[in-house]
Amino acid sequence: KKEAKPAEEAAKLEEELAEKEATAKELQAKLEEAEAEIAAEEAAGAYDYYYMLKEYAGKGEPYPDAPAADHTLAFTDIMGGIPFCINVWNSVQDQWKLAGGDPDKLYYADNQYDATIGLKNADIMLAKNPDALINFQFDSKVNSIISTKFGAAGIPIITVDVPCPGAPFMGCNNFKVSYMAGERAIEEVEKMGGIDKLDAIVLIQFPAGGEVLMLRSEGFYQAFVDKYGADVIDPITVRADGGAGEAEQANKAMTDILSKIPDAEYVAMTSINEETMSGCLAAIQTAGRWDPDKWFIITMGCDDVGKQQIRDGLIDGAVAFFPERYGEYLVPASIALMKGDVVPPFMYVENEIITKDNIDEWYPE
Amino acid sequence: MVKNDDLILKMENITKTFPGVVALDNVSIDLYKGEVLGILGENGAGKSTLIKILAGNYIKDSGGIYVDGQKFEIKGPAEAMASGIRVIYQELNTLNNLTVTENMFVGEQIVKGPFKIVDWKAMTKRAEELLDTLNVKLDPNTIIGDLTVSEKQIVEIAKAISKEAKILVMDEPTAALSEEETQSLFRIIKTLKSKGVSIVYISHRLKEIFAITDRVTVLRDGKKVGTLKTKETDTNELVTMMVGRDIKDMYPKREVPIGDTVMKVKNLTAEGFDNVSFNLRKGEILGIFGLLGSGRTSLVKVLFGANKIKNGEITVNSKKVNVKSPAIARDEKIGLVPLDRKVEGLALIMGVKENITLANIKDLGKSFLIAKAHERKKVDKWVNEVGIKTPSVEQEVNSLSGGNQQKVVLAKWLESGSQIIILNEPTRGIDVGAKIEIYKLMQDLCEKGSSIIMVSSELPEIISIADRIIVMSKGRFTGEYLRKEASEEELLHVACL
Amino acid sequence: MADIKAVEVSQKKNIRLNNTAVLFIILVVMFSVFSYVGRPFFFSKLNLIPMLNNLSFIGIVAAVLTMVMVSGEIDFSIGGNIGLTACLTALLLSRGLPGWLVVIIALAGGLAMGAFNGMLVTVVGVNSILATIGTMFIWRGIGYTLTNGESILAMNPVIDYIGRGFVFKVIPFPIVLLVVVFVITYVIMNLSKWGRSIYAIGANPLASYLSGINVKKIKFINFLLCGMTAALGGLILTSLSAVGMPQHGQGLELVIISAIILGGTMLGGGRGQILGTLAGVLILSVLYNFLTIMNIYYFYIQMVQGSVLILVVSAYEIRLAMAKRRI
Amino acid sequence: MEKAVKKYSAFMNFLRTPILTLIGIYAVMLLLFSLSSENFLTIQNFKGIFNNFAVFGILSAGVTVVMIGGGFDLSIGSTAGLAGIVSAVLLMKNITVPTPWVFIIAIVIGCTVGFINGLIITKVGINPIITTLGMLAVIRGVCYFWADLNPRVYNVFVQNLGRIYIGNVFPITTAYIIVAFVILTLILKFTRFGRDLFTIGGNESLARLAGIHVDRIKIISYIISGFFCSIAGLLLISQLGSGRPEYGTGAELEVITIVVLGGVVVLGGRGNFLGVFIALVIIQTISNGMVLIDTPVFLRMVVKGALLVLVIAIDALRNRRRLQLY
Ligand SMILES: Nc1ncnc2c1ncn2[C@@H]1O[C@H](COP(=O)(O)OP(=O)(O)OP(=O)(O)O)[C@@H](O)[C@H]1O
Numbered sequence A: 001k002k003e004a005k006p007a008e009e010a011a012k013l014e015e016e017l018a019e020k021e022a023t024a025k026e027l028q029a030k031l032e033e034a035e036a037e038i039a040a041e042e043a044a045g046a047y048d049y050y051y052m053l054k055e056y057a058g059k060g061e062p063y064p065d066a067p068a069a070d071h072t073l074a075f076t077d078i079m080g081g082i083p084f085c086i087n088v089w090n091s092v093q094d095q096w097k098l099a100g101g102d103p104d105k106l107y108y109a110d111n112q113y114d115a116t117i118g119l120k121n122a123d124i125m126l127a128k129n130p131d132a133l134i135n136f137q138f139d140s141k142v143n144s145i146i147s148t149k150f151g152a153a154g155i156p157i158i159t160v161d162v163p164c165p166g167a168p169f170m171g172c173n174n175f176k177v178s179y180m181a182g183e184r185a186i187e188e189v190e191k192m193g194g195i196d197k198l199d200a201i202v203l204i205q206f207p208a209g210g211e212v213l214m215l216r217s218e219g220f221y222q223a224f225v226d227k228y229g230a231d232v233i234d235p236i237t238v239r240a241d242g243g244a245g246e247a248e249q250a251n252k253a254m255t256d257i258l259s260k261i262p263d264a265e266y267v268a269m270t271s272i273n274e275e276t277m278s279g280c281l282a283a284i285q286t287a288g289r290w291d292p293d294k295w296f297i298i299t300m301g302c303d304d305v306g307k308q309q310i311r312d313g314l315i316d317g318a319v320a321f322f323p324e325r326y327g328e329y330l331v332p333a334s335i336a337l338m339k340g341d342v343v344p345p346f347m348y349v350e351n352e353i354i355t356k357d358n359i360d361e362w363y364p365e
Numbered sequence B: 001m002v003k004n005d006d007l008i009l010k011m012e013n014i015t016k017t018f019p020g021v022v023a024l025d026n027v028s029i030d031l032y033k034g035e036v037l038g039i040l041g042e043n044g045a046g047k048s049t050l051i052k053i054l055a056g057n058y059i060k061d062s063g064g065i066y067v068d069g070q071k072f073e074i075k076g077p078a079e080a081m082a083s084g085i086r087v088i089y090q091e092l093n094t095l096n097n098l099t100v101t102e103n104m105f106v107g108e109q110i111v112k113g114p115f116k117i118v119d120w121k122a123m124t125k126r127a128e129e130l131l132d133t134l135n136v137k138l139d140p141n142t143i144i145g146d147l148t149v150s151e152k153q154i155v156e157i158a159k160a161i162s163k164e165a166k167i168l169v170m171d172e173p174t175a176a177l178s179e180e181e182t183q184s185l186f187r188i189i190k191t192l193k194s195k196g197v198s199i200v201y202i203s204h205r206l207k208e209i210f211a212i213t214d215r216v217t218v219l220r221d222g223k224k225v226g227t228l229k230t231k232e233t234d235t236n237e238l239v240t241m242m243v244g245r246d247i248k249d250m251y252p253k254r255e256v257p258i259g260d261t262v263m264k265v266k267n268l269t270a271e272g273f274d275n276v277s278f279n280l281r282k283g284e285i286l287g288i289f290g291l292l293g294s295g296r297t298s299l300v301k302v303l304f305g306a307n308k309i310k311n312g313e314i315t316v317n318s319k320k321v322n323v324k325s326p327a328i329a330r331d332e333k334i335g336l337v338p339l340d341r342k343v344e345g346l347a348l349i350m351g352v353k354e355n356i357t358l359a360n361i362k363d364l365g366k367s368f369l370i371a372k373a374h375e376r377k378k379v380d381k382w383v384n385e386v387g388i389k390t391p392s393v394e395q396e397v398n399s400l401s402g403g404n405q406q407k408v409v410l411a412k413w414l415e416s417g418s419q420i421i422i423l424n425e426p427t428r429g430i431d432v433g434a435k436i437e438i439y440k441l442m443q444d445l446c447e448k449g450s451s452i453i454m455v456s457s458e459l460p461e462i463i464s465i466a467d468r469i470i471v472m473s474k475g476r477f478t479g480e481y482l483r484k485e486a487s488e489e490e491l492l493h494v495a496c497l
Numbered sequence C: 001m002a003d004i005k006a007v008e009v010s011q012k013k014n015i016r017l018n019n020t021a022v023l024f025i026i027l028v029v030m031f032s033v034f035s036y037v038g039r040p041f042f043f044s045k046l047n048l049i050p051m052l053n054n055l056s057f058i059g060i061v062a063a064v065l066t067m068v069m070v071s072g073e074i075d076f077s078i079g080g081n082i083g084l085t086a087c088l089t090a091l092l093l094s095r096g097l098p099g100w101l102v103v104i105i106a107l108a109g110g111l112a113m114g115a116f117n118g119m120l121v122t123v124v125g126v127n128s129i130l131a132t133i134g135t136m137f138i139w140r141g142i143g144y145t146l147t148n149g150e151s152i153l154a155m156n157p158v159i160d161y162i163g164r165g166f167v168f169k170v171i172p173f174p175i176v177l178l179v180v181v182f183v184i185t186y187v188i189m190n191l192s193k194w195g196r197s198i199y200a201i202g203a204n205p206l207a208s209y210l211s212g213i214n215v216k217k218i219k220f221i222n223f224l225l226c227g228m229t230a231a232l233g234g235l236i237l238t239s240l241s242a243v244g245m246p247q248h249g250q251g252l253e254l255v256i257i258s259a260i261i262l263g264g265t266m267l268g269g270g271r272g273q274i275l276g277t278l279a280g281v282l283i284l285s286v287l288y289n290f291l292t293i294m295n296i297y298y299f300y301i302q303m304v305q306g307s308v309l310i311l312v313v314s315a316y317e318i319r320l321a322m323a324k325r326r327i
Numbered sequence D: 001m002e003k004a005v006k007k008y009s010a011f012m013n014f015l016r017t018p019i020l021t022l023i024g025i026y027a028v029m030l031l032l033f034s035l036s037s038e039n040f041l042t043i044q045n046f047k048g049i050f051n052n053f054a055v056f057g058i059l060s061a062g063v064t065v066v067m068i069g070g071g072f073d074l075s076i077g078s079t080a081g082l083a084g085i086v087s088a089v090l091l092m093k094n095i096t097v098p099t100p101w102v103f104i105i106a107i108v109i110g111c112t113v114g115f116i117n118g119l120i121i122t123k124v125g126i127n128p129i130i131t132t133l134g135m136l137a138v139i140r141g142v143c144y145f146w147a148d149l150n151p152r153v154y155n156v157f158v159q160n161l162g163r164i165y166i167g168n169v170f171p172i173t174t175a176y177i178i179v180a181f182v183i184l185t186l187i188l189k190f191t192r193f194g195r196d197l198f199t200i201g202g203n204e205s206l207a208r209l210a211g212i213h214v215d216r217i218k219i220i221s222y223i224i225s226g227f228f229c230s231i232a233g234l235l236l237i238s239q240l241g242s243g244r245p246e247y248g249t250g251a252e253l254e255v256i257t258i259v260v261l262g263g264v265v266v267l268g269g270r271g272n273f274l275g276v277f278i279a280l281v282i283i284q285t286i287s288n289g290m291v292l293i294d295t296p297v298f299l300r301m302v303v304k305g306a307l308l309v310l311v312i313a314i315d316a317l318r319n320r321r322r323l324q325l326y
C-alpha cells in the first residue's frame, strides 16, 4: 500500500476533499429542499394528472383519451447509438404511441456528445415549434442557454440526467446512485473480511465530461469515506480517465492503472457506465489479474451491456437506471406540461441494485 | 509493306500536337538492326516528342508504329519496355532519396527464385559492373541526391543498358559528360551495336553524330527534313537541313553601342562555382557558355539572389549591393528568365495577365486593391510589344506554346522594369520562329539601354548573339572571348578543360 | 499586328460555368427541394436565421482558412484554437476582467497561436499538415488543463453580444460578422494585390519566390490571420453556448476543411474561391439542417455529407480532365 | 579527375531517418519515468504498454505502406470499426457462422474498402486525403446499422486473439505487429511491389516512365491498409470483448501521428518500420508513464502534441540541406 504523501500534498488533497464534500452536501441540501417541495405539492394534488398518466405508462396501457393526439414532442438525444440511449429513445417512442401520439410528430435529434451540435439541434427543434422538449445534453451549463431560448418561445423542457435551469429534471441523482453503489461494494468488502484487506478503490471517470459526470463515481468514493474515514480511503484510491464512455480508451487506461497498482489483489471499482467497464474488464482479464472473488465491481446504469455483465458474473452488481423505463416518466411529464399542468421538479427513477440474485426478477430472460 | 528482316522499327506519319504547337507533323523514321540512327534538329524540333511517343510516354494523335513488322499499339511505358524499347530521357529523372542501385533498377529489379525475391546482392554487383564499364568510380550504395549532374547522367545511362534492349534511345546523353566519359559511352554503344542492338542517338553535337551514327534523320519544326547516310554528308549539309535557312537569318544580330559598366562581379564564390569575376556593360549581351553542371545555373542564381553568396561582391551601377533574395534583385532591376520556365518561371494555372504582373504586383494600383483597368492596360501593352500569341489575357499559360510561355516570362521582367536581364537557356524547347523573335526582343532591349546575361549551351546561338562570351567549366571561368574571336571548336574545347 | 487581334477575340469560352456558380445552382436546387419536402419547418425565418447563426463561426474560420489553403498550406489546429480560446475567455471572465479586454486578449491569443504555426511552417520548414496536427493537440490539451476539463459559464454583456446580439434589433451580430469576414476575404482574395500574391504562391511557390514575392511572409501572415479568426470563432461559439469548455471546436477542423474542399479549393494550393467556400459551408449546413428536420439519425447525415464531398470533388476532377482534353 | 570511391553503407543511409532522435527521446523517457516511479520498469508494466498499442500498431502497418507510396488513409478507424462490428455480430450466440468464415468476411470487408479507396483515388483522381475523409464518414455510418445489437464476444478463440501472452510475458498482439512489420519490411525491400511503391512515392511520373503500373500498385497499397484495418477490427472486438459501432473512432489521427513520428515522410518515398515501431512504443510509454507519475490527465495531450512538433521540427532542420527559401 502507498505510503503517506508529503504534508504539502496532503494538505492540498484535504482541501480538495473538503470542497468535494461541500459540493456533495450542497447537493444533498438542495435535494432535501426539493423533496420537501415535491411532498407539499403532492399533498396539494398538483401532480395528479402526471401521476395518473404515469400509472398507465407503468402498466404499458394506452393513456386515457389519447392525450398526445395532435401534439408534438421533441427529443434530443445525448449520444445516439449507445445502448443506454437506444433504450431511452425506444421507450420514449413506445410511450408516445401509448399516449396516442403520431410517430411523425415525435421529433428526434442526436446531440453527439457535442455542445455545438446540441445548440444547433436545439435551434432546429425550436424551429419545429414542438409542444415540449425532452432535452438530453451533456453539459448542464450549455443547457442554460437552451432553457432561455425555449422559455422565450414558451415551450416547456424536461431535462434528462443532466440539470437544466428552470426545467424539471428526470433521471438519476448521480451522486446518490453512485453512493448506493459504494454502499453495496462496502457490503461485499465487509463480507470478504473488511477494509484492511482491500488494496485499492478504482474510479474510472471522464473528467472531460464535466462535474455532473464526476459525481457518478465520487459518490462511490464518498460512501467509503463515510464508512472508513478519508485517511484510510485516500491512500488506496486511484482515479483514472477512462474516456467518454467507450470501451477502447477505458481498456487502455485500465491497463496503465493496473501497472500503477501492481500488487493490488482486492479491488473495489466503479465507472461512468457499463461500456467503459467492459473495456476495463477486458484489460483486467488480459493482464491475468482477474478473479471474480477479489474484484468488487458495481456499475452505473444496468443497460443491455450491464445486464449481460451481471449474468456473466463479471460484475457484482449494477445500479439500475432503468433506461428502458425513462419514457414512462418523460412522456407523461411532457404531456402534463403540454397541457399546461405542472410536474414535480425532480423525477428520479427508483434506482435498484441489480445483482445476479435478483436480475431474473427484474429482467426475466 | 516490304518485309525486311533487318527493319526493327518503323514509325510512320506520326503527328502530335500540343496546345499551340504542332510538335510532330507526319514524321516517319525507320531503324535497322544493329545500326545507330542519329536524330538531329534544333531545340524544339520535336526529337524528344518523337521518342516519348515511342516510349509510350505520350500518345500520338495519328500515325503507326511497327516493331519487327508488327503493328504496335503502345498504351504506356510498360508495353514499350516489355517489347525491348529503352530510353534515356533528356530530363534527368532520379529518386533523390534512394541509392544508385535502387535508381538503376527502378521498375525492373533483378529477382530470383519462384517468389521473385529482389536480389540485392546481384543488383549491387551488376550496378558495380555497369559503372565499371562506364569507367566511373561510384559506390552503388550512395544516395543519388548526393551526386553531381554528370554522375547522375551516368547512372541514367547505366540504368538504360542494365538490361538487354532491342532498341535503345538516348536523348542527349552526353550533355553533362566530360570528353572522357563520352568516349566510354561510345565504346559501349559500339559493343551494343555489335550485339545487334539498334540505337537512336539524339545530340546537338555534330562531332558526336559523325563519330557514332550510321545514318542521321533531321527534323525541323516538327517535320522530317530527310535521312542521310552519315558517311555521305558533312556538317554544312546537316546544318542547312536543320536550320532551313541561312544562319544569318536564324541569328539576326544588330550591333548595339556598348556603354559603361552596369554590373561588376568580383571574386564571387558560392555553392557550385569559385572565384568568379566579370563586368557587364550597358547594352551588352554577355554570353556564358558551359556544359551541364559547369556551374552556370548556380552563378546566375547567385546573381539573382536565389542562392547564397559565400564570398565576393556584386556592384550594380557603382553601388555595392547585397542581393540576399530575388525580391532585392528585382528591386535592383535585375530579372531572371530561368532554366525551367514551367517550374521556376510561371504560375502555370494562372492567366497570362497574372503571370506578366507577377514580379511587380505592388505596382498594380495605388492602394491595397488592384486597379483592374490599369493592369489590363499594362498587360495589353506587353502582350503587343513582346508579341505573345494568346486567345485572351485570361488564358492559363499552361496551354500556351513554349515560345509564348517564354515571352510571358520575359514580359514579366520587362513589366518590373529590369535593366539587367539574365536569361538561362532562353530558347530551350521553343520553335524557330519564336526563337528569332526572342533574339530580336533581346536586342531591342539592349537598344533601349538594358544589359543581358545569356546562359546557353547552344554554340551557334551564343556565338551569333552574344557580344562577349565567358566559358565555364567545373565551376571556374576558363576563357573569355569577344564574338569575333570565338569559334565553336574553341569554346567546346575550353568548356571541357 | 495579327497578335493584337488574337487578344481581342477573348473570353468566348468563359461562358462555361465555373465551379462556384455550379455550387450555387446546386444550393438553390437543394434549397427549393428542401423547402418543399421539409415544409413547413425548413423554409422559415425561425429555422434559417438560427441556422446561419450556428454556421457563422464555421464560415468565418473557413473563409480565412481558404486563404491559407489557396497558398498551399493547411491548418488543422483551428479546432484546438477554438477550444483553447473558449476556455481562456470563460476563465478570464470568471476572474472578473471586463468583456472588451477579454475579447482583446482572446484575439491576441489567437494571433499567438497562429504565429506559432506560421513559425513552424515558414521558419523551421515543417510540413503544415503535421505541424498543425501537433499544435492541435497542444492547444486543446492546454484548454483542458486550464479548466481541468470543466465547463465554465461565460456571461458578460460584451461576450453575449458577440454571439447573441442584434444589430438594429433585427440582424443577429454573428451573421453580420460572417458577412463582414466574407466581404473582407473576398476583397482580399479577388481584388487585392495581397490576394494575387496568395494565389501565385499557391500556384507555384518557387516561381513566386523567384519573382520577388516574399513567400514566407505571406504564408506567415495567413497563419496569423487564421489563428485570429479561429479565436474569433471561439468567442462566437462561447457566446452562442454561454459556456467556455475545452470540448468546443472538437472535430470542427474536418468539418471546416470538408466545406472548403467542397467549395472547390484544392489541397496543394493555387485554386479556390472564397464564394466557393461560402457555398460549401452553406451546402453542408443546409444538408444537416434539413436531414435533422426530417428526423434522420446523425450517422446517416454524416454518410450523406461524406458522399456529397466525394461526389462533388469527383465532379471537379472530371470537369478538369474534360477541360484538359478539350484543349 | 580521379575521384576516390566513397563508401556508403546501408547503415549510414539508415541514419538519415529520424531514428536516432527517436531512440534518444525514448532513452530520456525511460530514465525520467523509471526515476519517478518504481512501478515503471517492471515486466508487468511493459506487458501492458505493449499490449495497449496492438490496434494502433496494426493500423500503422497499413498506413505506413500507403504513405510510403505517397498516399494517405484517414478511413482506417472507420474501416476497423466496420470489420469489428460485423465480425462481432456474426459471432453472436444465436448466429452460427463458423469462426474462420467470420475472419474471412472481416478481411473481405477491409480489403473491399481499401479497394474502393484505391479505385476512387487512382481512377477518378481525387486527392487521397479527401477521398478517405469522405469514406471515413460514410463507413462510420454503415457501422451504425448494427448499433442496437450490442454483440458480446464469447468465442474464446477470438478473445484470446488479442489477449494472451506468449510465455506469460510477451503479448501475442506485439508478436503480430512484429510479424507484420517484418513481413512488410521484407516485402518492401525484397519484392518488386515494394520497390515500385517507393518509386511511386518518390516520384510518380518517373514511376510511370519506368513502366510501373502505378494505379495497380497504389490500389494494392490501399487494399493492404484495408487488410490491416480488418485485423485491427478483430483485435478490437477481441480485446474489448464486444462489438460497438464507435470502435476505432479517432484512430486515424493517432495512427498518423505515430507513423509520422516514426519518420515516414508524408509525401511518400521514405520510411521504415523500425521507426514506426519505436514511435508506437514511445507514444504508449508516454501515456503510461504519465499515469504512473500522476501527471494531470490533460497534460498528456499537450505532451503528445509537443513531442510530434519537436520530432518533425528536428527532422525538418536536419534534412534541410540548403536553406528553405519559400
Ligand atoms: N508536354 C508538352 N506540352 C506542351 N508542349 C510541349 C510538350 N512537350 C513538348 N512540347 C513542345 O513540342 C515541341 C517539340 O518539343 P521537343 O521536346 O520534342 O523538342 P526537342 O527536339 O527534343 O528539343 P530539345 O533539343 O530542346 O530537346 C516544342 O515546341 C515544345 O515546346
Ligand SMILES: Nc1ncnc2c1ncn2[C@@H]1O[C@H](COP(=O)(O)OP(=O)(O)OP(=O)(O)O)[C@@H](O)[C@H]1O
Pocket: B147, B148, B149, B150, B271, B272, B273, B290, B291, B292, B293, B294, B295, B296, B297, B298, B299, B339, D322
Ligand atoms: N547548393 C548546392 N549544393 C551542392 N552542390 C551544388 C549546389 N548547387 C550546385 N551544386 C553542384 O555544383 C555544380 C554546378 O551546378 P549548376 O547547376 O550551376 O550547373 P549548370 O552548369 O548551371 O548546369 P545546368 O545548365 O544543367 O543547370 C553541379 O555539380 C551541382 O551538382
Ligand SMILES: [Mg+2]
Pocket: A291, A292, A293, A294, A295, A296, A297, A314, A315, A316
Ligand atoms: Mg467480484
Ligand SMILES: [Mg+2]
Pocket: B047, B048, B049, B090, B171
Ligand atoms: Mg529534347
